[in-house]
Amino acid sequence: MQVTFKISRFDPQQEEAKQHYKSYTVQTSPGMTVLDALNEIKWHQDGTLSYRKSCRSGICGSCAMKINGINGLACETQIEPMKKKTIVLDPLPSFEVIKDLAVNMDPFFEHLAAVKPYLINEEPPPDRERLQSPEEFKRISDPIACILCMSCTSSCPSFWTDPEYIGPAALYKAYRYEFDTRDKGSEERLEALDNRHGLWRCHTIFNCMDACPKNLKITHGISLLKRKVIAEKY
Amino acid sequence: MADRQLHKFDAVVIGSGLAGLRAAVSLSREYNTAVVTKVFPTRSHSGAAQGGIAASLGNIDDDNWEYHMFDTVKGSDYLGDQDAIEILVRQAPDVVYDLEHLGVPFSRTKDGLIAQRKFGGHTLNFGEKAALRACYSSDYTGHVLLHTLYENSLKNHIRFFSEFDVLDLIIEDDVCKGCVAWDIRNGGLHVFHARAVVMGTGGYGRAFKITSNAHANTGDGLGLVLRNGLPLQDLEFVQFHPTGLWKQGILVTEGARGEGGYLKNRDGERFMERYTPTLMELAPRDVVARSMQTEIDEGRGIDGKDYIHLDITHLGKERIMERLPQIHDLAFNFSGIDCFKEPIPIQPTAHYSMGGIPVDNGCHVVKNGKLERITGLYAAGECSCVSVHGANRLGTNSLLEATTFGRIAGRSARADLSNIDFSDLPKNPRARAQAEVDWFLKANGSRKVADIRADLQETMTARCGVFRNEADLKKQLDHVRELQEMFKEISIDDKGKVMNSDLMEAIELGHLLEFSEVIVSGALGRRESRGAHFRKDFPKRDDDNWLKHTLAWRKPGGGVEFDWRPVIITRFQPMERKY
Numbered sequence: 001m002q003v004t005f006k007i008s009r010f011d012p013q014q015e016e017a018k019q020h021y022k023s024y025t026v027q028t029s030p031g032m033t034v035l036d037a038l039n040e041i042k043w044h045q046d047g048t049l050s051y052r053k054s055c056r057s058g059i060c061g062s063c064a065m066k067i068n069g070i071n072g073l074a075c076e077t078q079i080e081p082m083k084k085k086t087i088v089l090d091p092l093p094s095f096e097v098i099k100d101l102a103v104n105m106d107p108f109f110e111h112l113a114a115v116k117p118y119l120i121n122e123e124p125p126p127d128r129e130r131l132q133s134p135e136e137f138k139r140i141s142d143p144i145a146c147i148l149c150m151s152c153t154s155s156c157p158s159f160w161t162d163p164e165y166i167g168p169a170a171l172y173k174a175y176r177y178e179f180d181t182r183d184k185g186s187e188e189r190l191e192a193l194d195n196r197h198g199l200w201r202c203h204t205i206f207n208c209m210d211a212c213p214k215n216l217k218i219t220h221g222i223s224l225l226k227r228k229v230i231a232e233k234y
Numbered sequence: 235m236a237d238r239q240l241h242k243f244d245a246v247v248i249g250s251g252l253a254g255l256r257a258a259v260s261l262s263r264e265y266n267t268a269v270v271t272k273v274f275p276t277r278s279h280s281g282a283a284q285g286g287i288a289a290s291l292g293n294i295d296d297d298n299w300e301y302h303m304f305d306t307v308k309g310s311d312y313l314g315d316q317d318a319i320e321i322l323v324r325q326a327p328d329v330v331y332d333l334e335h336l337g338v339p340f341s342r343t344k345d346g347l348i349a350q351r352k353f354g355g356h357t358l359n360f361g362e363k364a365a366l367r368a369c370y371s372s373d374y375t376g377h378v379l380l381h382t383l384y385e386n387s388l389k390n391h392i393r394f395f396s397e398f399d400v401l402d403l404i405i406e407d408d409v410c411k412g413c414v415a416w417d418i419r420n421g422g423l424h425v426f427h428a429r430a431v432v433m434g435t436g437g438y439g440r441a442f443k444i445t446s447n448a449h450a451n452t453g454d455g456l457g458l459v460l461r462n463g464l465p466l467q468d469l470e471f472v473q474f475h476p477t478g479l480w481k482q483g484i485l486v487t488e489g490a491r492g493e494g495g496y497l498k499n500r501d502g503e504r505f506m507e508r509y510t511p512t513l514m515e516l517a518p519r520d521v522v523a524r525s526m527q528t529e530i531d532e533g534r535g536i537d538g539k540d541y542i543h544l545d546i547t548h549l550g551k552e553r554i555m556e557r558l559p560q561i562h563d564l565a566f567n568f569s570g571i572d573c574f575k576e577p578i579p580i581q582p583t584a585h586y587s588m589g590g591i592p593v594d595n596g597c598h599v600v601k602n603g604k605l606e607r608i609t610g611l612y613a614a615g616e617c618s619c620v621s622v623h624g625a626n627r628l629g630t631n632s633l634l635e636a637t638t639f640g641r642i643a644g645r646s647a648r649a650d651l652s653n654i655d656f657s658d659l660p661k662n663p664r665a666r667a668q669a670e671v672d673w674f675l676k677a678n679g680s681r682k683v684a685d686i687r688a689d690l691q692e693t694m695t696a697r698c699g700v701f702r703n704e705a706d707l708k709k710q711l712d713h714v715r716e717l718q719e720m721f722k723e724i725s726i727d728d729k730g731k732v733m734n735s736d737l738m739e740a741i742e743l744g745h746l747l748e749f750s751e752v753i754v755s756g757a758l759g760r761r762e763s764r765g766a767h768f769r770k771d772f773p774k775r776d777d778d779n780w781l782k783h784t785l786a787w788r789k790p791g792g793g794v795e796f797d798w799r800p801v802i803i804t805r806f807q808p809m810e811r812k813y
Binding site for chain 2: 011012013031033042043044046047048050051052053054055056057058059060061062076078098099100102105109113116117118119125127128129130131132133134136137140141144145147148177180182183214
């Protein structure tokens, strides 16, 4: 199958740099992914194309981008089942573009850090493991699979209108610790959550869940987190 | 004017996988620490590890560290240093508890303890039956360890220089004074002046065509060490993981077999019965990979092709989704297979480097077989060779090694730092790195990085893979040297400074070509079969001549020089390896 890839290009080093599209034609084969096609283009047609990649197996989160209008991982997206003659690739929306498909990830990870995404428990740990039942583990087994690929936050209309909103990924990380029975950090985390750019900025639009390449129940988690904060504080 | 691209830290860690982050978390408790890493930390390849981390917690069965030690020694085909292995297995429970206390979410037993599963080569009572030793978090174990350590790095306010590719180490008179790194995002060379440098730069699966490894796994740290006149150890030992997705090489965890999965040939036969009747599918990886390759070579691959079936259909949907959810997704997304109903097509895939930068048991990088140190330079994890894995690593021992020796590297450096001052930097510490970058940006040859790399990967897999022989290895050694010459005739398209991954890939290929020569030379020199290194022309282990570690230096103009150092044997004398 012959597929045209219309790829968003931007090079800040060019005079009067402007975003534009450039098209490349790739001969696809069954099993070929969007990342494979990007590699094909970079390695054999145009080495100046920039994008991030690493594990190519859906676990590192490097290659999230907008594929025909929907955020997802290039490495997990098979080309032929899409049955498209043209595939448009854009960088993740609402983040500053550094070059071509690579965006500035700093704001995303600053928001993540704001929720204190680590176990807070000042009690001295036991000699062995802290106990946790399989049911208690199950409550956090969904969010711990998050790969921080940014697809969700980038697809969130609330984030588009409020860049200070910490976004679904950071909130889901907060959920992961708030619902971890070993954690005692609720009070410390509250400031980042109970805030006009925090939890209440989520309007349950569900775009994050649609975008998540891991099919995580992000909105569900955020809703439980809202209830928890209301129950504990208000 | 102050040099804004000169940074000063007590400690600089290169690489942000498990080993690097574990070292950094330890160092940051006392010292001003920076992590310099070519990928953003959570993108590191440790996150792709799935099945588990070994520790004889005995949460389910009656396990102890001596069993774990015996299995690791035997698994290493007696090439592992037993003093180092003893450190690894004795610290393992504490290391795992420590990770749990840092917040790692582990799957649990019904009593609330860390859950443990079976893995290849791990046994109770010195080989009697499979042990439940692998602590796991469904099949996301590496991922949750990596993320938890990254999150602890945020807690400890570690400074990250993400997307900075280290191009050179600053070593003078056997003292490491820091490193030089290219800022991938903005361009430019930054100097990191440090009292201690810890390398956690990972492996090099990308030297091979079929590999489980990420694009980033190009063994850059090994190349840096070679270029600084230091040796690499046991590089001929490359692990081929039995279960890579067919054609892709993507990892399918050994945990799939640990949970009860079968390997079947074209006749639907569980062929491991003919090779390792006691442990069956749970024999160590080198043995299983060779058995599979033999089936394939003798025409018993599926449809006579180069793959085998991994069948987990009998485990049932519930157990698969609880214990192996990622495998379900990978099989579906990359092979279009519904693993509830169909077997998964798999083939051996280049997975792990047993060899690496030689270090002593405190993770100090050494410059020779007498274990003389380079002051201020440490290495841990896959890039290093302690050696705990010898000629073949057992599954789940790599996450254990990375976290145990990452912690040891951090602690060693902390202990040493009270006696190490900042040394004066050379006049132009960037000189060599600048020359390298300038050369690539100006190169105007007709050859392409991608072509040379594909050629290297193809031929390494074909001639230096699961089975090896002298003729193939000689041919490959000549070929790698030809490719090194061709590399001098390249050009790259992107001449810019911003996000120039064209430049990065050229730099990575330079490393691949240099240490691949060491892999092949080592494999050619070692005229025996041991662990993952199998010579069809020398199919027996030869303890009289080869129970020793290889040390290899690359001469500046090319060519490899060898020396050897004895294996340290304490508790377990070498014996025949049967499963």
